[in-house]
Amino acid sequence: MDFPVSLILPHRINLKVMAEEKHHITSYKTYTLILVLLISLTFLSVAITQIELSRWATVAALLLAGVKSTFVLLIFMHLKFDQRIFRIMAGLILLLVIVVIIFTMLDFLFR
Amino acid sequence: MSEKTKKDAYKSYLDETGGRKGIFKWILSTDHKRIGLLYLYSIMGWFFIGVVLGVLMKLELIAPGQTIMGAQAYNATFTVHGVIMIFLIVIPGLPAVFGNFLLPLQIGAPDVAFPKLNLFSWYIYVFGSILVVSSLFAGGGPPDTGWTFYAPYSFKTGTNMLPAVLGAFVLGFSSILTGLNFIVTIHRMRAPGMTWMKMPLFPWTIYGTGWIQLLATPVVGITLLMVIGERIFNIGFFDPAKGGDPILYQHLFWIYSHPAVYIMILPAMGAISEIIPTFAKKTIYGYRAIVISTMAIAFVGYFVWGHHMFTSGMSGTALFTFSLLTFIVAIPSAIKVFNWVSTMYQGSISTEVPFLWAASFIFVFLVGGLTGLVLGALATDVHVHDTAFVVGHFHFIVFGGTGFAFFGALHYWFPKIYGRMYDKSWARTGWVIFLIGFIGLYGPMFYLGMKGMPRRYFDYLPEYHGPNILSSFGALIMVTGFIIIVINLINSARSGKKAEANPWGGTNLEWQVPSPPSLLNFDEIPTIDKAPYKYD
Amino acid sequence: MSYVHRDDTGSKMAMWLFIFTELLLFGGLFITYAVYRYLHPEAFHLAGQELDVTIGTINTVILLISSATIAMSITAIQQKKKKLSLFLIGTTIVLALIFLVNKYFEWGAKFEHGIFPGSEYLDQLGYGDTLFFGLYFFMTGLHAFHIIIGMAVLGFMFYFVKIDRLTHDNFQLLENGGLYWHLVDLIWIFLFPLFYLIA
Secondary structure, eight states, X not given: OBOOTTOOXXXXXXXXXXXXXXXXXXXXXXXXXXXXXXXXXXXXXXXXXXXXXXXXXXXXXXXXXXHHHHHIIIIITOTTTSOHHHHHHHHHHHHHHHHHHHHHHHHHHTO | OOXXXXXXXXXXXXXXXXXOOTTHHHHTOOOHHHHHHHHXXXXXXXXXXXXXXXXXXXXXXXXXXXXXXXXXXXHHHHHXXXXXXXXXXXXXXXXXXXXXXXXXXXXXXXXXXXXXXXXXXXXXXXXXXXXXXXXXXXXXXXXXXXXXXXXXXXXXXXXXXXXXXXXXXXXXXXHHHHHHHHHHHHHXXXXXXXXXGGSOHHHHHHHHHHHHHHHHHXXXXXXXXXXXXXXXXXXXXXXXXXXXXXXXXXXXXXXXXXXXXXXXXXXXXXXXXXXXXXHHTSOOTTXXXXXXXXXXXXXXXXXXXXXXXXTTTOOHHHHHHHHHHHHHHHHHHHHHHHHHHXXXXXXXXXOOHHHHHHHHHHHHHHHHHHHHHHHHSHHHHHHHTTBHHHHHHHIIIIIIIIIHHHHHHHHXXXXXXXXXXXXXXXXXHHHHHHHHHHHHHXXXXXXXXXXXXXXXXXXXXXXXXXXXXXXXXXXXXXXXXXXXXXXXXXXXXXXXXXXXXXXXXXXXXXXXXXXXOBTXXXXXXXXXXXXXXXXX | OOOOOOOHHHHHHHHHHHHHHHHHHHHHHHHHHHHHHXXXXXXXXXXXXXXXXXXXXXXXXXXXXXXXXXXXXHHHHHTTOHHHHHHHHHHXXXXXXXXXXXXXXXXXXXXHTTOSTTXXXXXXXXXXXXXXXXXXXXXXXXXXXXXXXXXXXXXXXXXXXXXXXXXXXXXXXXXXXXXXXXXXXXXXXXXXXXXXXXX
């Protein structure tokens, strides 16, 4: 095990920090555009559920919620511009929650 | 060995005061090593209480009819015994004690990512555990629902549920924050050159465990909150009288509590993976397979919870799915057992006490795991569910698994932690007596369960008497062994022979620093250029 | 004494991990909702009509705007526009307050009609209504609790920016605070259709 000579701790860690890329800066315009999109989707979901689609209304509303969330996650929460590990983590956890809900419903759906 | 530029500046972490005196040296320290020991001492303290409750149960069960307590007292005893053992001992146990002490050392870091958060996690642990133990003395009587707090009884019982439920809720935060801390530590603070696949296996298990602590605990958190809501506001989530479904409670409870057992066993497996190569003087067999198995157990472990509910009234589809996945999740565990044994094969075995614990771990874990398959198969489960068979199963796999690994880890890393060696003769004696007592205590339970003796009953039919006597005596023998072990370790920590940096000839980073380590672990952060467990 | 270093990515990762715990926390309640909605479709449909879609929509829009403002506050601080950043953080907090005020009136109206957890009136209405409103109060209540925490967190961020503890090249804490706020928004994005749009 080789110990490199005289590398002092804090400097090594700060080197890592300094080597990190300058943060991506999202423009006000982008945020505003996404906001307008999100509000439109909100109104769309209200409108769509006024129509008598019965349980498809729920599916539609949830799908739209999913789309809205995706924009919030990717743009507002910066996942699109961050390192890949964050997208991987978020994706896997989303998958986990969905599977757990499905498995629970396997009981109630088939009683 | 490389030269240390400032050898005379070495100071054991135990001699660092941080400018503080007495107990404040400890309870205000953010040194991961001291925090690991804080957890060790608090956990051991509560463990004594849990053991006393267990012994009381075995005394009651030594003969049919009421022996030392009636039904209500017995119900309260097994409840608090369970809550203490599960939430205060085996869930925090290995991660909080050895994860804290060893993780930074093994990955070449000076501490964890968030040392202050680490100390805060311990404070939360203490607060939560005091709440739980206080339930023994609470007005209205200690809880009598079983550690599983099943609804609707858990919100209808007149006993005082709040301290125990609230305590478990608070403890959850300690677990979550510890997992969070460890995940970030492993992602961000591995020494240069230590790629993921060069990281030793114990940190890998701490990583998988961290994710379970992080993701599963909130589910039981919200469930306990809902139970408190039921008790106070009568909301109706789990109350059939209001349209609620008690089985939903079981789903929500076990969605956490099954992954929780992987919190218990993964670091245990990690410790075994550390111990065996050292005492076989041989590199671990199938490093990659063990890594994949670790992550597979963590992942698949989320999807098997229904096997605790086979007789509850779930749909056939759910029954089938959960049983199938339960069998699948057993496979990576079996792979690990195979690999540990293969590591020993043609190795140069040294039967030091840590190895004895590891070898006996494999035996009891096998018994526990295989009996788990009996429970995981639908047809056989119907016969043994809620019998003593289950009690035997989980004590073999949890106490046998996590417990034996804990003792093994304690003896293995003892010289590193305290800079002293324990008395090997007493340690060996303690182990033998403990093992015999353990098998005597829990072995008969499989027989009793198959013969139909229910669990959580203070009384039983006369035909079950014989094996129960054996079991209760096993308990007394086991406790004797335990006392020997503990006294030996306490004495040795104070006045054992001074230990060197690497008494066992281990290969990983923790053995490359002095025993005990200095405050920041390394004079210089090492650069890693070879895989772990490399023996020439 | 402890070892101190700065690691922005690690700090961000810690925040994301915490967000995941919150997702699982609410996840348990979403599971409960899914089960009881499946078991009592008609009752949930009817009970949903008791909720005011207009207020719900306004609140949704308020939270979306607040998400945008806190996101913009990070852009502002990156551009060294301290005053603008402070203004945007402050706006976010004010919007949160408005949301809570709306909630207060919504809940108040329900209480006046005898609709609250464990109420006799709900018992009379039947299982579906009891479960729907039980979930409604529990979930929006837990959410509101998180809004209050969020306001406190953002309050701290406001202060840190003000005293220059957070600057254009050291603002990870603000970003983390923003992440927490977006989480609060995300949860509401799902609560809204599930409770208000099932009529």
